[in-house]
Amino acid sequence: MTDIPPGTSAPGEPVAAQAPVLAAAGGLRSERAHLLPTVALAAVIAAVVLGGMGLDRALAAPSAGTLDLGRSLTITAAPGWVLTPSAEGTTSAVQLRKADAILTAQAVDRSYSGDSASVIEEAKKELGDGTAQISFGDVHHSPIGGHDATYVSFQATITTSGRSGVVDGEVIAMVVGGEAVMFELAAPQGRLGSAGDDVQTMLESVRVGR
Amino acid sequence: MSASTEPAAHAPRGAPAPGAGRPAWGVQTSLIQPRQPAFWLYVTLLAIDGYLFVGEQSLMSGHTMAWLLSWVLVLAYAAPVALIVYRLDLFEREPKLVLAAALIWGGVIATSMAGHANEAWLSILGKVASPELAGQWGAAIVGPGVEETLKLAGVVTLFLIVPGEFDGLMDGFVYGAMVGLGFTVVEDVSYFITAVAAVPGTVDQSGPVFDTFLIRVVGGGLYGHVLFTGLTGLGFAYIATRRSAALSGRVWRGGLCIAAGVAAHAIWNSPLMEGILATSGGVAPSTLQWLEYGVVKGMPFLLLLGLLVLLATRSEEKTFRSIVVGEPDPWLITEPEMASLRSLWARRAGRAAAGQARGPAGSRALGRLQAAQIEYAMIRSRTGSPMDPALEAQRQAIRAIRSELAALPHVSRPVGAPAPVTWQPVVGPLLVPLPVAEPAPTAEPVPVPAQAGAPTYLVPAGGVFAWDAPDPTRQPIAVLPEHTELVVLARAGEWARVGAAGGSTWWVDGRLLVPQL
Numbered sequence: 180m181t182d183i184p185p186g187t188s189a190p191g192e193p194v195a196a197q198a199p200v201l202a203a204a205g206g207l208r209s210e211r212a213h214l215l216p217t218v219a220l221a222a223v224i225a226a227v228v229l230g231g232m233g234l235d236r237a238l239a240a241p242s243a244g245t246l247d248l249g250r251s252l253t254i255t256a257a258p259g260w261v262l263t264p265s266a267e268g269t270t271s272a273v274q275l276r277k278a279d280a281i282l283t284a285q286a287v288d289r290s291y292s293g294d295s296a297s298v299i300e301e302a303k304k305e306l307g308d309g310t311a312q313i314s315f316g317d318v319h320h321s322p323i324g325g326h327d328a329t330y331v332s333f334q335a336t337i338t339t340s341g342r343s344g345v346v347d348g349e350v351i352a353m354v355v356g357g358e359a360v361m362f363e364l365a366a367p368q369g370r371l372g373s374a375g376d377d378v379q380t381m382l383e384s385v386r387v388g389r
Numbered sequence: 390m391s392a393s394t395e396p397a398a399h400a401p402r403g404a405p406a407p408g409a410g411r412p413a414w415g416v417q418t419s420l421i422q423p424r425q426p427a428f429w430l431y432v433t434l435l436a437i438d439g440y441l442f443v444g445e446q447s448l449m450s451g452h453t454m455a456w457l458l459s460w461v462l463v464l465a466y467a468a469p470v471a472l473i474v475y476r477l478d479l480f481e482r483e484p485k486l487v488l489a490a491a492l493i494w495g496g497v498i499a500t501s502m503a504g505h506a507n508e509a510w511l512s513i514l515g516k517v518a519s520p521e522l523a524g525q526w527g528a529a530i531v532g533p534g535v536e537e538t539l540k541l542a543g544v545v546t547l548f549l550i551v552p553g554e555f556d557g558l559m560d561g562f563v564y565g566a567m568v569g570l571g572f573t574v575v576e577d578v579s580y581f582i583t584a585v586a587a588v589p590g591t592v593d594q595s596g597p598v599f600d601t602f603l604i605r606v607v608g609g610g611l612y613g614h615v616l617f618t619g620l621t622g623l624g625f626a627y628i629a630t631r632r633s634a635a636l637s638g639r640v641w642r643g644g645l646c647i648a649a650g651v652a653a654h655a656i657w658n659s660p661l662m663e664g665i666l667a668t669s670g671g672v673a674p675s676t677l678q679w680l681e682y683g684v685v686k687g688m689p690f691l692l693l694l695g696l697l698v699l700l701a702t703r704s705e706e707k708t709f710r711s712i713v714v715g716e717p718d719p720w721l722i723t724e725p726e727m728a729s730l731r732s733l734w735a736r737r738a739g740r741a742a743a744g745q746a747r748g749p750a751g752s753r754a755l756g757r758l759q760a761a762q763i764e765y766a767m768i769r770s771r772t773g774s775p776m777d778p779a780l781e782a783q784r785q786a787i788r789a790i791r792s793e794l795a796a797l798p799h800v801s802r803p804v805g806a807p808a809p810v811t812w813q814p815v816v817g818p819l820l821v822p823l824p825v826a827e828p829a830p831t832a833e834p835v836p837v838p839a840q841a842g843a844p845t846y847l848v849p850a851g852g853v854f855a856w857d858a859p860d861p862t863r864q865p866i867a868v869l870p871e872h873t874e875l876v877v878l879a880r881a882g883e884w885a886r887v888g889a890a891g892g893s894t895w896w897v898d899g900r901l902l903v904p905q906l
Contacts, residue, residue, distance in 0.1 A: 213425055213426055213427060213549045214426045216427075216545075216549055217427045217430055217546075217549055218426075220427070220542055220545055220546060220549070223538065223542065224539065224542050227502075227506050227535055227538050228502045228506045228539075231505075231506045231509035231510045231513065232505060234509070234513055235509040235510075235512045235513050235516075238513060238516045238517070239516075240512070240516055241516065259512060259515065263521075276520045276524065277520055278511050278512065278520060278527060279523070279524035279525070279527065312673060336672065336673045347583075347584075368580075368601075369579075369580050369583040371583075372583065373508055
């Protein structure tokens with residue numbers, strides 16, 4: 180066996196008698212040496228999280244402004260919501276988009292039986308007829324901005340251009356100044372939540388012209 | 390693989406010189422390091438994000454049944470994954486507290502921060518590019534950048550707290566995979582509950598949970614955050630631990646690995662290849678479609694990770710060899726035993742063979758022998774000196790298990806195989822209990838050539854293992870005592886068929902025989 184075992188001093192080699200002291204000093208150096216990388220790491224984390232949030236607030240969000248829904252109804256788009264290209268130029272319905280959430284707003288141009296609940300029932304029927312797989316939640320009735328409003332959530336599997344996907348959504352019907360308006364909000368599964376506040380603001384912005 | 394009984398004391402080919410850049414495997418560092426600045430970074434972020442996490446879970450628990458079911462399902466998925474990742478680290482397994490810290494970083498800190506950061510950066514993308522781009526490609530552009538940065542930050546934080554626990558590539562993979570696992574568990578629960586909340590009228594809350602579980606875990610469970618952060622962690626470990634390589638090379642190769650992790654995440658999140666999920670009539674894609682979708686998008690990266698983990702394991706094996714080299718007792722870890730420690734499969738095969746030969750007790754004893762040999766390497770690495778009392782105690786433990794193994798009776802032998810040799814633990818010249826072969830008649834005794842001038846050999850000090858066939862997967866049937874005089878009857882590669890006085894023949898590692906002058 181010719182190998183010198185690791186950690187064994189060769190004959191005549193001085194023994195490291197002050198090893199503990201040196202180890203302690205090495206430990207301190209190591210902790211100081213880690214300060215700068217830790218600060219750099221914290222800066223990276225802050226840049227990703229706080230920097231992103233700050234930059235988002237600093238950048239002005241494009242907005243479609245106030246839009247005509249027809250039948251003298253108008254809606255003011257919340258910051259970040261813009262008209263989808265296919266919907267631009269139309270007056271009877273508007274389609275707004277922010278990230279992957281889409282809000283379609285349309286004045287109901289036919290007679291209805293009196294309240295938002297009846298509009299919702301009609302909308303559910305139309306959606307159910309046009310979608311193979313759709314399930315609705317409970318219908319809720321609650322005023323929005325002082326106007327009669329009814330809403331229902333749904334989950335549907337839709338197929339467009341040969342691609343299928345699960346969509347979460349809500350249908351909202353409102354009666355403003357005697358005119359009914361229907362909204363349909365949809366987003367890919369799991370991505371609806373962040374649009375909620377914006378949609379609430381936009382619903383409250385619906386006005387009827389005189 | 391040679392069937393050599395070459396003991397560990399023989400330096401293996403390609404093994405580093407003893408002590409050269411050898412990691413301190415046997416030293417486990419506590420996570421609690423108040424003098425390390427990164428420890429306080431971890432604690433601070435845990436306090437902030439832990440508060441947010443509790444709030445979010447509390448909100449989700451409003452859907453009580455769905456929330457409980459979600460946790461049961463994700464934990465049923467996470468527990469075996471964690472065990473596999475833990476056990477893939479074959480030699481120096483990481484401290485459990487540090488592994489728990491990695492899981493918590495992924496599940497609590499990274500998920501909470503990513504929730505806010507993703508939303509902000511998606512919004513920024515919509516403003517500076519277009520809402521359409523943000524809608525269609527936002528998850529593929531923003532998700533990997535934000536989430537992989539925040540998850541890898543967890544691996545780096547742990548490295549800064551306990552740098553001694555990062556000895557090689559495997560450690561980067563293990564910590565990265567654990568961070569990724571924590572992330573995916575909490576993210577999945579969030580997705581399950583969102584699916585339930587989207588259908589508030591649903592009486593049976595389990596439906597949306599199971600549907601989402603099918604898509605995210607059954608369809609894509611192999612290709613998620615464990616894979617992504619396993620790759621980035623491995624890349625970071627390459628940069629941080631391969632100190633012998635030039636910095637530029639480390640950054641280049643490690644950076645490539647990190648880029649692969651980010652790319653895997655981006656491709657997974659992208660709308661590419663969604664044609665696989667196409668259905669007609671608006672019906673939901675089938676489970677088979679989801680599986681195919683997952684395989685096409687994720688399998689190439691999973692294979693890449695598998696290859697890198699294999700290379701990391703080889704590197705760990707080399708380290709193991711460099712630690713045990715120089716052991717004065719050649720029978721503590723023999724070469725075949727060393728080879729059988731190199732993978733989970735080889736270890737299992739070894740235990741299965743022992744179980745076949747000596748029953749369940751033999752399998753268990755070999756398992757304990759393997760564990761004791763690895764523990765020996767840990768102590769050896771920690772102590773440095775081969776004469777350390779702890780090391781000597783471990784040697785005795787190994788010898789005791791070996792004796793126990795040798796004393797177990799054979800339970801079966803192949804038809805036509807030589808009669809089993811009685812194994813008797815004895816104290817050899819190196820104070821090693823060695824199983825000694827009694828002269829056993831072979832199925833076809835071959836007379837030893839007696840012609841004058843035939844070259845003869847001697848068994849070297851410590852003896853050699855002997856097999857009944859030149860097959861390294863079989864158990865040795867005997868140990869030939871040192872100084873036994875042998876005649877080589879035939880050679881097959883490194884194997885030699887030898888005969889001894891009395892007509893017995895065996896197969897041995899011919900390289901170990903000492904020519905008699």
